[in-house]
Amino acid sequence: MDRDDEQMRALLAEVAEQHGPPLGFSADGIARRSRRIKLARWGAGVAGSLTVTAVIALSVVLATNRPVPPATPPPITITTTATPTESATPTTTTSQVPTTTETTTGS
């Protein structure tokens, strides 16, 4: 197996140690390209954050400004209580919001 290893090293060196064409890019080019990528990533991050913020704000606005249904009058309740009056007749009270009390005294 060691012999195979040595043979493989020799074969690959044969191919890799040739001189290819001159390098078509430089460290400056890599730095410029990387800066553009960083800027694009930053832009995408900001755009994403703004979108999320806008969606949240819109949901809050829609939730708080939901149209309120008109108030319905509460049901009328009639209670009859015995009030100590001169004639000692029962008193009928009708209550409604705003609460009004009518007292009917039998004549």
Next chain:
Amino acid sequence: MATRDDFDAYFAARAHALRATAYLLCGDWHRAEDITQVAMTKLYLAWPRLREHGMDAYARKVVVRTFLAENRRLWRRREHLTHEPPEPVRNAGTEDVDRRLLVEAALAQVPPRQRAVLVLRYWNDLSVEDTADVLDCSTGTVKSQAARGIAALRKRLGPHFDVLSKDGR
């Protein structure tokens, strides 16, 4: 922390070696240059986070993974593997054969993942464990892929395998 000057120094020292690795993997200088450029760009972006001893490993990992990813993407456009060498003229006379082209042609016939194992193990001199780390697979897979790769190369080169490797260095 690593600085831009450090990156420039690293680029000057290692760009050609990285391109040679990429060339061994893909067998095409233009593709090798593209792969190296991608690797260098990713290295620059990760530069502040990398420790000094991790730069080479990171760059190598990017080169190999970019090559394998491109291969997966471009599989429709690649030549299909056949049992017969595409250019039988090269098998004709041993004296006239350009050794480098012969090895390149044979290497191109080895499946990409096996080629990656061979390049990492025998060109970059990585251990089985480090190769497994780069390729994100088990050490057993590296060993079997290396054995298959060598067998494939030996089969392609035939009797030239021993002759070429003896005269190679």
